[in-house]
Amino acid sequence: MSERVVLNANQLVKSFAGVTVVKGVDIRLEPGEAHALVGENGAGKSTLIKMLAGVHQPDSGEIQFEGRTVTIANPSAAHQLGVFTVHQEPALMPQLSVAENVFMGFLPMKKRGVFRWVDRNAMFAEAERVFQRLEISMDVRQMAAQLTIAQQQMVEIAKSLIHQTKVLILDEPTATLSVHETEILFRIVRRLQSEGTAILFVSHRLQEVFSLCSKVTVMRDGERVGVYETVHLDENRLVSLMVGRNINLNDTERREIVRNEPILKVSNLTRRPWFEDVTFDLYPGEILGMAGLVGAGRTNVAEALFGVAPAQSGEIELGGKVLRIRNARQAIAEGIVYVPEDRHKHGVALSLPIRTNMTLPSLANLSKWGITQPRVETRLSEEMVRELNVKTTSVLQLVSQLSGGNQQKVVFAKWVSRKPRIMILDEPTRGVDVGAKSEIYRIIRSLADTGVAVLVISSDLPEILALSDRVLVMKEGRLVADLDKAHLSEENIMRHATGVKATVS
Amino acid sequence: GCGAVTSSQGGGGNTSNTSNATSGGTTQQQTIKVAMIPKEIGIPYFTGASQGAKSVASQLHIQLTYNGPTTASASDQVSMINSYVAQGYKVIAVSANDPTSLAPALKAAMAKGVKVITWDSDVVPSARQYFVNQATAEGIGSTLVQITAQHFQGQGTVDVGILSSTPTNPNQNSWIDVMKKTIASKYPNLHIVTIQYDQEQPDVGLTAAENMIKAYPNMKAIISPDSVGVPAAAEAVEKLGMKGKIYVTGLADPIQMKQYVDDGTVQQFVLWNVPELGALTMYVARAVADGTMPTSGTFTAGSLGSFKVSNGQVLLGNPTVFDKASTDKANY
Amino acid sequence: MAFMVLLLLVLLVSNPSFLKPGNLMDILLSTVTVGILALGEVGVIVTKGIDLSIGAAMGIVTLVVGEAALAGWPIWLVVLGGLIVGAVAGALNGVMISLVKLPPIIVTLGTLSVYSGIMYVVTNGQWVQNLPSQLLALGSFKLWFLPGPVLILLLCLLVLAVFLRYTVTGRYIYAIGNNADAARLAGIRETRIVFLPYLIAGLLAGVAGVLYIAYNGFSTPSTGADLNLEAIAAAVIGGTNVFGGRGTALGAVLGAVLLGIITEALVFFHLPAVWNEAAEGLIILVAVISDSTLIRKVNMGRG
Amino acid sequence: MKRSSIWSLMTLGVFVVEMVVFSAFTPGFLNLNNLLSSTNNFMAVGVMALSMAFVIIAGGIDLSVGSMMSLCGMVFGVLWQHGMNVWLAALIAILFGGLLGFINGQIIVRTGIQPLIATLATLFIYGSIAMVISGQGQGSIYGFPQSFLLVGTGYLFGFAPIQLLVFIVLALVFGFLLQRTSYGRRVIFIGNNENSAFYSGVAVARVKTWTYVVSGFTSGLAAILLGSYFASVRGDMGLNFELTVITVCLVGGINVFGGSGNIFGVVVGTFILGMLQQGLNMLNVSSVEQSIVTGVILILAVGIQQLNVIFSRRRKPQASSVKQVANVS
Numbered sequence A: 001m002s003e004r005v006v007l008n009a010n011q012l013v014k015s016f017a018g019v020t021v022v023k024g025v026d027i028r029l030e031p032g033e034a035h036a037l038v039g040e041n042g043a044g045k046s047t048l049i050k051m052l053a054g055v056h057q058p059d060s061g062e063i064q065f066e067g068r069t070v071t072i073a074n075p076s077a078a079h080q081l082g083v084f085t086v087h088q089e090p091a092l093m094p095q096l097s098v099a100e101n102v103f104m105g106f107l108p109m110k111k112r113g114v115f116r117w118v119d120r121n122a123m124f125a126e127a128e129r130v131f132q133r134l135e136i137s138m139d140v141r142q143m144a145a146q147l148t149i150a151q152q153q154m155v156e157i158a159k160s161l162i163h164q165t166k167v168l169i170l171d172e173p174t175a176t177l178s179v180h181e182t183e184i185l186f187r188i189v190r191r192l193q194s195e196g197t198a199i200l201f202v203s204h205r206l207q208e209v210f211s212l213c214s215k216v217t218v219m220r221d222g223e224r225v226g227v228y229e230t231v232h233l234d235e236n237r238l239v240s241l242m243v244g245r246n247i248n249l250n251d252t253e254r255r256e257i258v259r260n261e262p263i264l265k266v267s268n269l270t271r272r273p274w275f276e277d278v279t280f281d282l283y284p285g286e287i288l289g290m291a292g293l294v295g296a297g298r299t300n301v302a303e304a305l306f307g308v309a310p311a312q313s314g315e316i317e318l319g320g321k322v323l324r325i326r327n328a329r330q331a332i333a334e335g336i337v338y339v340p341e342d343r344h345k346h347g348v349a350l351s352l353p354i355r356t357n358m359t360l361p362s363l364a365n366l367s368k369w370g371i372t373q374p375r376v377e378t379r380l381s382e383e384m385v386r387e388l389n390v391k392t393t394s395v396l397q398l399v400s401q402l403s404g405g406n407q408q409k410v411v412f413a414k415w416v417s418r419k420p421r422i423m424i425l426d427e428p429t430r431g432v433d434v435g436a437k438s439e440i441y442r443i444i445r446s447l448a449d450t451g452v453a454v455l456v457i458s459s460d461l462p463e464i465l466a467l468s469d470r471v472l473v474m475k476e477g478r479l480v481a482d483l484d485k486a487h488l489s490e491e492n493i494m495r496h497a498t499g500v501k502a503t504v505s
Numbered sequence B: 001g002c003g004a005v006t007s008s009q010g011g012g013g014n015t016s017n018t019s020n021a022t023s024g025g026t027t028q029q030q031t032i033k034v035a036m037i038p039k040e041i042g043i044p045y046f047t048g049a050s051q052g053a054k055s056v057a058s059q060l061h062i063q064l065t066y067n068g069p070t071t072a073s074a075s076d077q078v079s080m081i082n083s084y085v086a087q088g089y090k091v092i093a094v095s096a097n098d099p100t101s102l103a104p105a106l107k108a109a110m111a112k113g114v115k116v117i118t119w120d121s122d123v124v125p126s127a128r129q130y131f132v133n134q135a136t137a138e139g140i141g142s143t144l145v146q147i148t149a150q151h152f153q154g155q156g157t158v159d160v161g162i163l164s165s166t167p168t169n170p171n172q173n174s175w176i177d178v179m180k181k182t183i184a185s186k187y188p189n190l191h192i193v194t195i196q197y198d199q200e201q202p203d204v205g206l207t208a209a210e211n212m213i214k215a216y217p218n219m220k221a222i223i224s225p226d227s228v229g230v231p232a233a234a235e236a237v238e239k240l241g242m243k244g245k246i247y248v249t250g251l252a253d254p255i256q257m258k259q260y261v262d263d264g265t266v267q268q269f270v271l272w273n274v275p276e277l278g279a280l281t282m283y284v285a286r287a288v289a290d291g292t293m294p295t296s297g298t299f300t301a302g303s304l305g306s307f308k309v310s311n312g313q314v315l316l317g318n319p320t321v322f323d324k325a326s327t328d329k330a331n332y
Numbered sequence C: 001m002a003f004m005v006l007l008l009l010v011l012l013v014s015n016p017s018f019l020k021p022g023n024l025m026d027i028l029l030s031t032v033t034v035g036i037l038a039l040g041e042v043g044v045i046v047t048k049g050i051d052l053s054i055g056a057a058m059g060i061v062t063l064v065v066g067e068a069a070l071a072g073w074p075i076w077l078v079v080l081g082g083l084i085v086g087a088v089a090g091a092l093n094g095v096m097i098s099l100v101k102l103p104p105i106i107v108t109l110g111t112l113s114v115y116s117g118i119m120y121v122v123t124n125g126q127w128v129q130n131l132p133s134q135l136l137a138l139g140s141f142k143l144w145f146l147p148g149p150v151l152i153l154l155l156c157l158l159v160l161a162v163f164l165r166y167t168v169t170g171r172y173i174y175a176i177g178n179n180a181d182a183a184r185l186a187g188i189r190e191t192r193i194v195f196l197p198y199l200i201a202g203l204l205a206g207v208a209g210v211l212y213i214a215y216n217g218f219s220t221p222s223t224g225a226d227l228n229l230e231a232i233a234a235a236v237i238g239g240t241n242v243f244g245g246r247g248t249a250l251g252a253v254l255g256a257v258l259l260g261i262i263t264e265a266l267v268f269f270h271l272p273a274v275w276n277e278a279a280e281g282l283i284i285l286v287a288v289i290s291d292s293t294l295i296r297k298v299n300m301g302r303g
Numbered sequence D: 001m002k003r004s005s006i007w008s009l010m011t012l013g014v015f016v017v018e019m020v021v022f023s024a025f026t027p028g029f030l031n032l033n034n035l036l037s038s039t040n041n042f043m044a045v046g047v048m049a050l051s052m053a054f055v056i057i058a059g060g061i062d063l064s065v066g067s068m069m070s071l072c073g074m075v076f077g078v079l080w081q082h083g084m085n086v087w088l089a090a091l092i093a094i095l096f097g098g099l100l101g102f103i104n105g106q107i108i109v110r111t112g113i114q115p116l117i118a119t120l121a122t123l124f125i126y127g128s129i130a131m132v133i134s135g136q137g138q139g140s141i142y143g144f145p146q147s148f149l150l151v152g153t154g155y156l157f158g159f160a161p162i163q164l165l166v167f168i169v170l171a172l173v174f175g176f177l178l179q180r181t182s183y184g185r186r187v188i189f190i191g192n193n194e195n196s197a198f199y200s201g202v203a204v205a206r207v208k209t210w211t212y213v214v215s216g217f218t219s220g221l222a223a224i225l226l227g228s229y230f231a232s233v234r235g236d237m238g239l240n241f242e243l244t245v246i247t248v249c250l251v252g253g254i255n256v257f258g259g260s261g262n263i264f265g266v267v268v269g270t271f272i273l274g275m276l277q278q279g280l281n282m283l284n285v286s287s288v289e290q291s292i293v294t295g296v297i298l299i300l301a302v303g304i305q306q307l308n309v310i311f312s313r314r315r316k317p318q319a320s321s322v323k324q325v326a327n328v329s
């Protein structure tokens, strides 16, 4: 039995600055097994994974690899064992080519003289092959700086596929991916599995857990709740194991929307080469979904509406007034706010406290004669922390110390407090756990109920379906469908998004 | 120009209170602390002066501190002056980087009973008691022009380039002013075509000189009143194969010029006796401390001989024109 | 460097003698020192570092080389000594930055002071001059039509460019500068990779120092004081980003050449020298701005 | 925030050690009057460092401060020479500094070129213009009225140097500005994540431009202080000041890459470096040795402040255990 175990971690403990975040967790992986790791934001999943990947050292506990006790002192030690990890936040080298990013640390080389030369041709060819396997068209010579967050995620995945892996750890690899890319990823993972690789898979999309994994380890507050066979579970049961209570994501009790006058009329909005002739209306109180494959141009449309990347032509009419939105400040002043998809780049300042991040857009209102009011700010941000259930010790904690999902709530919080007219949410629940997701859904719905018009861009189809009153579908920079409630289904959306009839698991 | 460097030529009428200073260990003297501050350290010129000063300091019962900024900065000199005052120095002898910036600090020093003299580069007269003047601007400027003019005697218009140190150096500027005036009045065939700067860096000087030679093809002479500039100009002339075609002269230390004089790139250059300047400064310091210094007339500085004093200025004498023979003899 | 071409064209039209091959070679000659030092800065700045002491390190080398030559050492030993002194100066920076993890700007500001002080100590405040002709020959030899120093500059450029672009270690230098965390996750040993550029910079300061004294014929205790910022400027003008991750060897040398052209052009335009720096600043601005807008345009077009 | 306040405490410690060492070795050093009056030597640097802190925290750098100082000094001098009231001339010179800073800021935010290179260029340009003006004005300009000279050399209540008081008041204002105003908050945020600030509706370009404008103001003020202290202004009075000013900021714990630092640290940094020169002068250390000592102390001071960082890093087992793993696999 025990020789069937490739990796066996016993009683791992890790604390940061006196706070124990992983409290004696076991995990066992067998070759060819796909094992899910689930839990709320901040449950300690990434921390556990980082101990297996050599990023963090456990305070106590031991890790056995193929029966022998090992110290995984740093990432290259993990690599030597055959343990490769796709971390939660993509960390690419923006000024280097995609291919170099993929191979960094393992650059194909020819030895000649004292130097080790990079075999560039081999590198580019290899990289192209990897992306072909991923069924993605990617210019491997372009600089990583130009990639969207989803493309970055694909590069991260590609990095782990160039090795002979014994254990492949995937920390929320699908958070930015749409169904299409996710399917491709799963096909590859299944093949690796059949070759004997053990997979440890983290996701907040429980459907994926059920479709990919045979076992699931549930964590809550740094502890292991238990290990279960997925065949013996269903989604609701799993959620209650994670959260300790029942949650219904599809709570659709919504006020009927009366579509009288649109608050926002967008006509023929164009910004080549990103999108063209985008025309749609948005009504007060409506939640409008926007679906599409990665790179369809949704984010670009949002950025045009928010003014950070203004459109070249076309018209934006807000509350009957034609606007030329040239920058974010103007958009915000008009009541348009935007939760960006790349939260590390555009959403938060990681090394500043939660409070500072949450109050930045409202700073003018929160200060008197330009003098800040720390107490007022604290009160407001504590309120937001409570309302959004941000898991933190204090509002003065640095955002970098929060789990990914909680960071997302911070971004969300800074806009909710501004009482906007139009809220554009770009992947609003990327990396957010089920519990928080339902809270965010609740907030989105109640905002909409108070008359806020919401545009939700999401690659998570169940999310689009759960939230939207109406769905726009984008494909290659154009709006290809406007589906009302009656016509909403995953199949229908995917058909428009891909242009072919797709099957969805 | 700098108003401080005034001409003392023709000042012979002033003979009323000639007195001889009693200096050089005849009487039992008390040791005094003297601070000697050059414009900057690390330049052979000032190092030469310090050697001259050191050679006479002990016989004058002077405890000498020689220290200056590493770059020619007036503000560094001010903070040095302040700390010497705080440490109870008797005399401060400074070669000023700026005639006016040092004035408040020096006046404050005098108010506390410290004797202040300047050497090599003066401050406004109200901020010091004596200025030991190495040579008048007239002397330097006209000599440089004169030897150049003699070299080109009988020729038509001669284009001349000037390579100075920095645009703000007061000594350089006053010398260049005199050169211009002398040319205008006596040698109208000389024609200054450009003034460039070496920023006191050999490579900058070399590049500047090369560029001058190329940009002004008719230029026949380079005069550099700066000890970095002369060897740089000579080097440029050699590099561009213009030896014999471009005449190089200026103010420089003999030891620097030896190689260029030896190989014939430079025939003549100008300087005063720098160690003697340092030594004279020490004699003046001693006399000022003792209260035996005359305000005008003649001042006898031990073995150095006697020097003319007028309006609080002690004049070292006229600059020397060095040629191959005298360069070989000089050791500074 | 499109602007550079433009500048050269303007010069050609206004003063044809400027672009004579001999003159161009002279410009290259006058940029050798700054060019080599700028090459040293590239690797350093790519790793998000900076070396403010590079001119002072070169200054020490000029003095040591000069003194050693005057003391009658054989010329190969003199050169070797110069390179070693440069490398040691660079290594000292490197150790404090990579191993002790002190901020590069502070370390090199500190060593700038220390090295400048040492320059006076080495020479006792005197200049180094009247050098033996074997040493001076290093500055004036020619290979066919190429002056020796230019040849060595080109050699340094070639080696460094190839090293940075085509070797594994070179790519690791970029990786660290781009995203040190990601590089660590990829198993790159940070300490070693951060150390290397400083060593290289020191070594190049050694090369530059030997050439400087051999070419200029003398050196003073303040030699190189003006080159610390100029070398950085050349590298940055050539496209090296002070926030790390980007920069090329060729760019740095082109940056140095641009500075050289500007200096010479100003004299050719018969501009009073007090205006030189203003014109230099203005041309740098125009050059960098026009290049960056050009680059932006190209990127847009490509997208 | 937390890390930078640890830093400033450490910095304060370094300052105390420095003072103790100097008073132990120099008999006359701990004379309060001497100490107070010696601050006159470095207050101009301190004033410029206060605003440089803002520039650096916002992710920029300003190499042109010395040249702006020279140019403001010349503008002041020339205006006064042409008969303007000396105080009005001073005010105009300071405002003119703001204009120069505005130009810096606009070049940077409009063209997107690196601040290092933009301000290096204006360092040349402003400095050169100052030289040109001074060339026409015959070197230095002097002879200001006695009342004006009091700014640089006078004492309030007989012992408190006016320059020092100006610096302290300004430090309080700047400290308040950084820690307690929305402007300061935006500066810090931009230094941490400019993109995120932009996406949050912060007028990034305007906030950044203002840091340079303020840097210009203080350069103008420094020119006035120094002009009064030296009783003259000249075209190269600000030469080589930039590195000193930046050094003060770095010693004071301002992060070169922006985002963190505080004004208290800058104040302590000003005194550490200023007193260092004073103390070494009193010890009769030659300027050559001073240069070496200053360099070593600079590295040591920061090294000590880094100790906690280094130790926390050491606690983790490091690369040594890689071999262990290699044996296992």
Ligand SMILES: Nc1ncnc2c1ncn2[C@@H]1O[C@H](COP(=O)(O)OP(=O)(O)OP(=O)(O)O)[C@@H](O)[C@H]1O
Pocket (backbone or CB within 6 Å): A016, A017, A021, A039, A040, A041, A042, A043, A044, A045, A046, A047, A048, A088, A391, A400, A401, A402, A403, A404, A405, A406, A431, A433
């Ligand atoms: N470097 C750190 N310093 C301090 N606290 C940390 C650090 N890293 C993580 N934490 C804390 O540890 C807890 C667990 O974080 P972790 O990232 O492991 O959660 P997670 O389960 O991966 O959550 P998510 O689903 O949101 O990614 C969180 O409360 C987080 O705030």
Ligand SMILES: Nc1ncnc2c1ncn2[C@@H]1O[C@H](COP(=O)(O)OP(=O)(O)OP(=O)(O)O)[C@@H](O)[C@H]1O
Pocket (backbone or CB within 6 Å): A146, A147, A148, A149, A150, A151, A274, A292, A293, A294, A295, A296, A297, A298, A299, A300, A303, A309, A341, A459, C303
């Ligand atoms: N080559 C590029 N250069 C500059 N910016 C780019 C480039 N490619 C993408 N972007 C930026 O990346 C972001 C996302 O663009 P994209 O068109 O892929 O959006 P999307 O369809 O919403 O993708 P997703 O489905 O991942 O949200 C936008 O901010 C866009 O401006």
Ligand SMILES: [Mg+2]
Pocket (backbone or CB within 6 Å): A045, A046, A047, A088, A171, A403, A404
């Ligand atoms: Mg996580």
Ligand SMILES: [Mg+2]
Pocket (backbone or CB within 6 Å): A298, A299, A300, A341, A426, A457
């Ligand atoms: Mg998107």
